[in-house]
Amino acid sequence: MREVRTIAVDPGEDGVRLDRWLRRRWPHLTQIQIQKLARSGQIRVDGGRAKADQRLAAGAMVRVPPLPDAPKPGEGKPALDPRDAAFARSLVLYEDEEVLALNKPSGLAVQGGTKTTRHVDRLLSAWGEGLDRPRLTHRLDRDTSGVLVLGKTPAAAAKLSGAFARRRAEKTYWALVAGAPKPPEGVLELPLVKKGVGDREMVVPAQPKEPGAEPAETEFVTVSRAAQRVTWMALRPHTGRTHQLRAHMLAMGHPILGDPKYGNEASAALSEGLKLQLHARRLTLPHPSRGTLILEAPLSKEMKAGFERFGFDEHEADPEPFRRRRR
Structure with missing residues (x-):
């Protein structure tokens, strides 16, 4: 220009x-x-x-002002491989002129980092560049599967991000956890802080006035149980802290299965061969220009493996498991 x-x-x-x-x-x-x-x-x-x-x-x-020219085709970052573009398109749960919703698979990072070259942000080149490129409006952990929503225009992305910031987005996660939480439903309010634990950084419970501590609130409901060994939970984060659900379930003494970072001996014994049993199942939020979006992601193969092992049937679940707590 x-x-x-x-x-x-x-x-x-x-x-x-x-x-x-x-x-x-x-x-x-x-x-x-x-x-x-x-x-x-x-x-x-x-x-x-x-x-x-x-x-x-x-x-x-x-x-x-006048800007440097964009790299010519073939220069700068390589074009998206046609197979990656087709893969990105295969993840679409919903799409219109303003909104794109993907079913993010477990193991795919949302954004790049050290040694991470294949990620959702890179795959968005399948829709174009510049103003044609969809924009992230929230995040999921690399190993969490499920609904991921993006804005296809700057205005749509800003409105969707605002819905998350103002807590107008209702998220429902499914998780398989060790043991049988008591009470079976409720709300956990427990501040969290990032700390070095051993050779890694983790999110751990904190005192409210502790430096770096952030308020964190998670609503939980029991959906089904496999005796007292494993419980299928519906989780709703009312705040959006890093690793919030994983850290909160560990703090309750019922860590999510398949989690090597936020687990204990009991969850490790039950998790053999399983990946993280956490899935962003359902998301309800205002559409940028009309009505309400209700988006639902089918179970990932990783979650299906956990359900099959412990005898759960996804059709048992109430689509809105938190509704009964508000009656």
């Missing part, structure tokens, strides 16, 4: 960081390039200097 442009911030982008706003439109820009343009005053917001991490308000006018 060789000319100076002034672009208005869309109402659905209210609160988005300047650097993210720019990279949604010109994904080839690097963070270093954006910071340099901001420091030199070439990028301005409403006529004034702006920092790369500045939050934009709806209606703000962003001055965009």
